[in-house]
Amino acid sequence: MNKLKALFAGESVKISLLSIVLGLLIGAIVMIAGGYNPLLAYQSMLEKIFGNAYDMGEALRAIVPLIFTGLAVAIAFRAGMFNIGVDGQIVMGSLGALMVGNMISMPPIIHAIVAIIAGTLLGGLWGALVGVLKTKRGINEVISCIMLNWTALYLSHMVIKAFMAEEGTSRSQSIQESASIQINWLSGLLDGARIHWGFALAVVALIAYHFYMNRTKWGYEIRAVGNNNHAAKYAGMNVSQVVIRTFFLSGMLGGMVGTFEVLGVFKYMAIASATSGLGFDGIAVALLGMNGALGILLAAALFGSLMYGAQGMSFGANVPGEVIKMVISIIIFFAAAPGMIRWLLNKTKRSKQANREG
Amino acid sequence: MHNGEIVLELKGITKRFPGIVANDQISLQLRKGEIHALLGENGAGKSTLMNIVFGLYQPDEGIIELNGQPIVMDGPNKAIECGIGMVHQHFKLVPPFTVTENIILGMEPKRGFGTDLKGAASRIAELSKQYGLNVNPEAKIESISIGMQQRVEIMKTLYRGAEIIIFDEPTAVLTPQEITELLQIMKRLVDEGKSILLITHKLKEIMDVADRCTIIRRGKMIETVTVADTNQETLAEKMVGHRVQFKTDKRPANPQDSLLDIANLVVTAENGQRAVDGISLSIRAGEVVGIAGVDGNGQTELIEAITGMRPIESGTIRLEGRDVKHGSPRTASEAGISYIPQDRHKHGLVLDFDVSENAVLKSYYEERFNHKGLLDRQAIEEVAERHVEQFDIRTPGIHTPVRSMSGGNQQKLIIAREIAKEPKLLIAAQPTRGLDVGAIEFVHKQLIAERDKGKAVLLVSFELDEIINVSDRILVMFNGRFVGETTPETTSDQELGLLMAGKHQGGDRG
Ligand SMILES: Nc1ncnc2c1ncn2[C@@H]1O[C@H](COP(=O)(O)OP(=O)(O)OP(=O)(O)O)[C@@H](O)[C@H]1O
Numbered sequence A: 001m002n003k004l005k006a007l008f009a010g011e012s013v014k015i016s017l018l019s020i021v022l023g024l025l026i027g028a029i030v031m032i033a034g035g036y037n038p039l040l041a042y043q044s045m046l047e048k049i050f051g052n053a054y055d056m057g058e059a060l061r062a063i064v065p066l067i068f069t070g071l072a073v074a075i076a077f078r079a080g081m082f083n084i085g086v087d088g089q090i091v092m093g094s095l096g097a098l099m100v101g102n103m104i105s106m107p108p109i110i111h112a113i114v115a116i117i118a119g120t121l122l123g124g125l126w127g128a129l130v131g132v133l134k135t136k137r138g139i140n141e142v143i144s145c146i147m148l149n150w151t152a153l154y155l156s157h158m159v160i161k162a163f164m165a166e167e168g169t170s171r172s173q174s175i176q177e178s179a180s181i182q183i184n185w186l187s188g189l190l191d192g193a194r195i196h197w198g199f200a201l202a203v204v205a206l207i208a209y210h211f212y213m214n215r216t217k218w219g220y221e222i223r224a225v226g227n228n229n230h231a232a233k234y235a236g237m238n239v240s241q242v243v244i245r246t247f248f249l250s251g252m253l254g255g256m257v258g259t260f261e262v263l264g265v266f267k268y269m270a271i272a273s274a275t276s277g278l279g280f281d282g283i284a285v286a287l288l289g290m291n292g293a294l295g296i297l298l299a300a301a302l303f304g305s306l307m308y309g310a311q312g313m314s315f316g317a318n319v320p321g322e323v324i325k326m327v328i329s330i331i332i333f334f335a336a337a338p339g340m341i342r343w344l345l346n347k348t349k350r351s352k353q354a355n356r357e358g
Numbered sequence B: 001m002h003n004g005e006i007v008l009e010l011k012g013i014t015k016r017f018p019g020i021v022a023n024d025q026i027s028l029q030l031r032k033g034e035i036h037a038l039l040g041e042n043g044a045g046k047s048t049l050m051n052i053v054f055g056l057y058q059p060d061e062g063i064i065e066l067n068g069q070p071i072v073m074d075g076p077n078k079a080i081e082c083g084i085g086m087v088h089q090h091f092k093l094v095p096p097f098t099v100t101e102n103i104i105l106g107m108e109p110k111r112g113f114g115t116d117l118k119g120a121a122s123r124i125a126e127l128s129k130q131y132g133l134n135v136n137p138e139a140k141i142e143s144i145s146i147g148m149q150q151r152v153e154i155m156k157t158l159y160r161g162a163e164i165i166i167f168d169e170p171t172a173v174l175t176p177q178e179i180t181e182l183l184q185i186m187k188r189l190v191d192e193g194k195s196i197l198l199i200t201h202k203l204k205e206i207m208d209v210a211d212r213c214t215i216i217r218r219g220k221m222i223e224t225v226t227v228a229d230t231n232q233e234t235l236a237e238k239m240v241g242h243r244v245q246f247k248t249d250k251r252p253a254n255p256q257d258s259l260l261d262i263a264n265l266v267v268t269a270e271n272g273q274r275a276v277d278g279i280s281l282s283i284r285a286g287e288v289v290g291i292a293g294v295d296g297n298g299q300t301e302l303i304e305a306i307t308g309m310r311p312i313e314s315g316t317i318r319l320e321g322r323d324v325k326h327g328s329p330r331t332a333s334e335a336g337i338s339y340i341p342q343d344r345h346k347h348g349l350v351l352d353f354d355v356s357e358n359a360v361l362k363s364y365y366e367e368r369f370n371h372k373g374l375l376d377r378q379a380i381e382e383v384a385e386r387h388v389e390q391f392d393i394r395t396p397g398i399h400t401p402v403r404s405m406s407g408g409n410q411q412k413l414i415i416a417r418e419i420a421k422e423p424k425l426l427i428a429a430q431p432t433r434g435l436d437v438g439a440i441e442f443v444h445k446q447l448i449a450e451r452d453k454g455k456a457v458l459l460v461s462f463e464l465d466e467i468i469n470v471s472d473r474i475l476v477m478f479n480g481r482f483v484g485e486t487t488p489e490t491t492s493d494q495e496l497g498l499l500m501a502g503k504h505q506g507g508d509r510g
């Protein structure tokens, strides 16, 4: 209980909370300037999220990938690296899951498990490639990530067209029902919202992440390398190995997103002209969540429901959904530039003090 | 002696950090034209006090008065506005920029739409001449020495119109020659009417340049003394609260078999030059070998080669007859080499880790702390507690991030960790940089105790006092080679100084 109190009294948590409030406020101001009614907009957003069982379920579904991409970005951040290649790792995860789900036949459950493993591993290897390029060839991870995102996208198009094309459409064939991880009874309860086992795995991943980072020797190494890689080297750690391992794990988390989207939500892969962008949303989640498990959970819940609720805003208050993108950007802006909030906090503290003394 | 009016007065300054009162009702007066030294043990609260004056921290209690007017220092900008400048221990310069660009950064003089670089450069040249700083305004920061960089920091404060300049351990990073020059510059500054607050652990420097000295012990002000009326012994005693020995007692060494054998070692530096140029060296168990020399003559590369942090070009390094040539830092460490690195922030510590995490930085993977990947927190905490107790590390607790500890206590933590590994060979590079006299005595005793336990000790230091005090054998390194060997009993500062400057004595071996 005391720990919880201390957690919320911490400065960084205050900064995150204030960022959120400021983001919503500035969003409201912009809406007023644009001649919209912000109260109505936010109200219809909330209605969209909590309005009925289906929407609540679908909002949950929108949160799951953000938890994974948030974790994927966070684990790389903790090692002092920037993984903007999560999008590509998601594609590879989808591809792996789709191939197993579509091209191989297996009994239920087992089929799903093998498909999950395939997608996760493929995502992980795709991530590890970034680590290998960085440590063995000295290529900056940001550059290789961007290139590999596109490479993954076109590779997936090639594979789908060659083996799993659905004639006359721009998508792949569907996975076999035995590989589905949708939880049918729960979906039924929630009026057909696409709820899948990925949600349970997200909770497991959050706990595992926390445990791995703080209690294991591997997490200790990641944190040491991220905070001071000179000292890590001096301490005898194999920094290259840590970098590759971190990117592998990060890629696995990304791969899971793709896996669950294919096995639990869409059941097929689209031949899209761009990657999903979920990996970039993960950057926002990791930043606001300050790379901690609890923070990531809360940030993913916030952003996921905001994004989902945005659809309600255009419907109920005629506000373009892009406003929500802007609100999210503003929140990230303040969370990433804590100096401003700190300055604000100090100001209010000082004026309070002055009031007391005066 | 100066008798100027009081330009800065601190009244009853108190600053609390979680678990510790860093400043407890400290009062101090700075007069115009004086050098006012601040003396205190590691963690006494000197840096905290100066950071308060410079507006980096807000005091919990107390008043700052500038020329008799109370003033709220709510940030460094305010301090600069008030004519206060600070030269930090870690410089805040942009390496690829020139001296001029660094000095005007943040307050570029405008001319039309552009920046008046020419005007700035000539103003800098003027200041440089006035205070004897001798800096070249066109030089790039990355190409000038640490001593010169420090002068750029001084210039920055002057350029911003500082009347009061704070120096936080300015001499800790300088060579003896640079120190002499800095002290001269300080004298020149006060002669021109500036006032100086100087933190230093070196009593000699206080005796040389300071007019008065305020002593702080565990956050409390003890007293302000006039330097002319006191001596080093008294100052040291007031600072720690009991008598301090300046010379470490040691029995004659009892060297055993040779433990470390280096033959014809060649090591290249970052820039591709030969930093270690065919060196041979043996150290026996039970002796302390000191390597004297001016910074940058290959000492760092030599140590990095021995500790596995830098590959070697050719030659052999043997520990107890076994080759450690292709070692990594971990194999070197497991072979029994401990290393107290010169740069504690870069190599020695992970600043955002707490005391306990740093205590096991080199041993976290060993079986006693690591059960199949799971870290044994309790075992780690026990070790950390033991270090804190045995080495008198002043910290609110073992879960305090080391970033918030004073420099001296950070160093003690590193030393504790490296000695606790029970190494065969202990390498100490500048182990007492930034330590107070009491702590220096403590470290020297530890090094000698390791020697007496039959370990080989390799000490690298730029400070002759330290080399002469602790070593059994002294080697002088110049230009990647040993240019002389001597013993503390038979040498003198002068002889070592000449050797370090490359004035050959003859022999070339160790
Ligand atoms: N930001 C901080 N947060 C928490 N504790 C701090 C912080 N800064 C300093 N302290 C604590 O305050 C005390 C005084 O520290 P300070 O750095 O002022 O010592 P110092 O006299 O400069 O020592 P040294 O000679 O070793 O540099 C120390 O115990 C330190 O751990």
Ligand SMILES: [Mg+2]
Residues within 6 Å of the ligand: B046, B047, B048, B406, B407
């Ligand atoms: Mg200090």
